[in-house]
Amino acid sequence: MTSLLAADQLSRGDIETLLHRAAALRDGLDVRHPGRVVGLLFLDVSLRTRVGFAVAATRLGANPVTLSAVRQSTLMGAPETLEDTVRSVGAWFDALCVRHPDAGAAARVAAAVATPVINRGDGQAEHPTQALVDLFALRQHVGDVDGLRIGIVGDLHAMRSAHSFATVLAAFNDMHVRCMGPAGLDLPEPAFAALRAAGHVVERLNGLELDDLDVIYVAGLPAETAVGTIDDTEQARFRITVSRAQRLADHVRVLCPLPRVDEIEPGVDELPQAAYFAQTADAQWVRMAVLDHVLSGGPFGS
Ligand code: CP
Secondary structure (H helix, E strand, O other): OOOEOOHHHOOHHHHHHHHHHHHHHHOOOOOOOOOOEEEEEEOOOOOHHHHHHHHHHHHOOOEEEEEOOOOOOHHHOOOOOHHHHHHHHHHHOOEEEEEEOOOOHHHHHHHHOOOOEEEEEEOOOEOHHHHHHHHHHHHHHOOOOOOOEEEEEEOOOOOHHHHHHHHHHOOOOOOEEEEEOOOOOOOOHHHHHHHHHOOOEEEEEOOOOOOOOOEEEEEEOOOEEOOEEOOHHHHHHOOEOHHHHHOOOOOOEEEOOOOOOOOEOHHHHHOOOEOHHHHHHHHHHHHHHHHHHHHOOOOOOO
């Protein structure tokens, strides 16, 4: 399959290929796709992913074209379906990146056009390229991913980055994954099932237990959730505060897909365990690797 729609498409081989390519691009590998055009169909808010893929396309010598105010709102006078929009414009592009508020939207686009589609975040479902960014950060800041003890914190029901991150961990060996968040906001069952099928130890805690972890992945805990409003007292139980972070071992790294609201205290940024801004800065190499792979016709799931 030449589209990347969900994290469970990424085999260990795909992951290694893409992470090695990202590291090579960071180290100066010059790859060019002149004359290719990348469509950025961003119908939901995004800073990092939208601008990041425009930068990645530009660095590869391709041309990014952003489509944002498309005719899908009755306010625009002539609304049309997502399918009609992409059937109209999809063939103009060599790759189509999609961010959309609805789960499954990227798959709908892929079903409607022959152009390879990259899911850049669809509702509360998936964010597979963020998962690759997260793995690249693990390699950079922690080392070998196999055998790590990883905590994932927040609203794991709603946070698509957590879904895709947990899913790609299933491709590694001997992982210990601790899911921490309020009751009722668990990872979706397919992500749990993928981790368990891989033989990983999976814990589910309604509290924060950080002492024996190597990595803390902060997925975010908004006030409005599927189980109702989470008040500040409850949010604070899962917040990475300076005092909690100061008790972490030196080798531990805190990752976050960003944006942050208040799930990590700003003072944590100054601690050596904070790796999230470096994680985001390095994302450009991963986005270039993904685009290079897609523009070269490389399949996923090999
Ligand atoms: N991490 C991430 O997807 O950020 P944006 O929503 O700003 O793209």
